[in-house]
Amino acid sequence: MVMQNKKELIEKLTGVHSSKKSYYVALKEKINELLQIKREWEVTFSAVTDLLVFINSDYEIQRVNKAAVDFFTTPESDLLGSKCYKLFYGREEKCSPCIGDQVLNTQKTSYLQSRTRYNRVLDIFAYPAFTEQNKPYGVTYYAKDVTRLIDSIKLASMGEMSAGVAHELNSPLTAIVGNSQLLLREASPDNPHYQLIKDIHTSGIRCQRIIKNLMTFSRQDEFTFEKIDLNTIVKSGLELAAYQIEKSKIDLVVDLYENVPALSGSGNGLEQIIVNLLLNAKDAVEEKMQTEKNGEKGIVTIKTRIHPDNEFAIVDVSDNGHGIEQEHVSQIFNPFYTTKSSGKGTGLGLSVSLGIAQAHGGFIDLDTTVGEGSTFSLILPLDQEAPVKNGTMKMQCD
């Protein structure tokens, strides 16, 4: 027994059963521990639906969360290392004033609301980060996309204003349309003034329609759904738009598929979409013709068709204009977003159109190639039972 104890003691003393502690094991444990912490942070950050962007003191992006990757539609690897002013505003120079500098200088959190790339309004909170030695280390940006909120406020005030204007215009228009109607009834078509009065009447009706649109937009008017023939709608839309297109020396090609089944919807609403798409197409072609004097002849094509699986009726409006830059594509359906020169467009057309299409259970698709032109397709489901409730459908903006 004593022997055994002594033997064990000596083996213990000479370290037969012990070795120099290995850093490998300790390191492996530490790495796993850190990875676990990293994963937890990543899960935490990616769960945040607002943007989190961390920059160093050279304004270079160091970390982004998933929401930021989605917002900038750029892979994380491309975001990292790029300058924050480039990322947020597409600028080549640091912003002036720079909110990052400000928080690092004051060591206090700061807030800023600004319109960034992609025409998005962000509420940006900047938090300074310091090293253990209290040296400026970088800035954490927490940004919330408040575009919808801001635009809806703008929309609401716009709506109130336009409702007022529309109301004021309605009475004189009733007089113009009613009186011209009376004159037309009494005048013979041979009368040299007949055409002039007819133009007054048609234009008056068109004004009423525009006002109706404004009312639709501002008050989110309810549509009355009825059985309609799509080609008829297209034709009446053409009546309103053809003159302007042809006046601009643009060829108009009409290609209507005869056997489009009747569908249920708002004739006025859909006609509004058609007119809107046609006038947009005209503007696009015109713009191209202005920049390229000797370019090919401008053509606007409108076409109706049935989707091969008979589920959708489609109206394609194509132009051979400039096409739309990729950066604008995701924005053009937003209210008040326009690439047209000021005065020419309000930025409401497509957003109202999309709203109407959605109220019909449909949507508007876009196929565009820069330099070749665009095709907007109004796609309406043929089975109209589902979206029609009590004969009316509330239209939604945006």
Next chain:
Amino acid sequence: MYISKFVTPEIIYGTGSLSQAGECCSRLGSSRVFLVADPGVLICGWVEKAIFFLNEANLEYRLWTDFSANPRDYEVEEGAILFNDCGCDAVLAIGGGSAVDAAKAVATLSTNRGKIHDFEGIDMIKEPLPPLIVIPSTAGSGAEVSQFAIISDSKRKIKMTIISKSLVPDIAITDPLILSTVNSKVTAHTGMEALSHAIEAYLSLAATDMTDIHALHAIKLISANLRSSVASQVDEAAKIAMSKASLHAGIAFSNAVLGLTHAMTHQVGGLLDLPIGTINAVLLPYVMRFNLIACVDKYASIAEVMGAQTDNMSTREKAEEAINMVRELARDVGIPSGLAELGLPEDSIPNLSRNAINDACFITNPRDADEDDIINIFRSALEAKDGEQ
């Protein structure tokens, strides 16, 4: 037959090998070195040289010299805080046994939470240590290759022995040039310390063929060169031989452990602030006398490697001659013959003896002993009486 183990660090040996210091630290992944240095080495300019080589390897460093000749618990605890505060990532010790022990303790505390007392005993270190590079400036402690560190417990007034494979340095650099600058007194007691290491390792219950080779070679070198090394600080051949002897003794005792001499020395060292080597040297012949009957043959071998004329002697006579030769060597290099000369109070002996039984070094002593045996050895040593036990 015991299962045995043999461990050494990477050993770099050679005149001018100090120049490897920076490269070694850098190779082990360091960028900021915690440089532990003896005040004595500082004066001799070796630290300056070491710093030159650290700079050459583009390493930053933090010099630390705030420890006693027998490093104390609170000193090494402060050192460890400094190590971490400075963001160091390796320990380079240049100096005697105390610098190396202090460096080992700092390294231990830098990664293992707690007080240095928590690691007293065998294999108590749980976390790996930062890279540890040791450059001995005295031939004796063997700490540059050993798995031991001795730290003074300032409250209990004893020396704690920490034993762990983790204390074996990663790299030991032995440069005989550094060893040549210490004074003759230090040369003497460190040389005798190396001798006691070699002899106790050779007699140890844990000795193996591997350790015997190193132990006997160390005894031979010391016996032949210690006198001339003490006699002249410029005897280069003697210095080189002593540096080799220290290294071999260190390798031997680090693997075979020691015996009762060291178990007793540690107790006296806790009480009197004296160089370990001096106490060892005084006690060694008395303990050898006590242990003789356990391993007469080995004593005879010691006498032979020490160069005794043993032609017509019996084994027993040869063994006796070994003790005489050790005593003679100690006397020649100026070691006192008894503990009384060192100022050990007689009434401390029972207490010291009781503690010696519990010292880890006692486990491998070749002869069993009880408290009374140890009291007797202490008494003989105190009065310098070399009587038959």
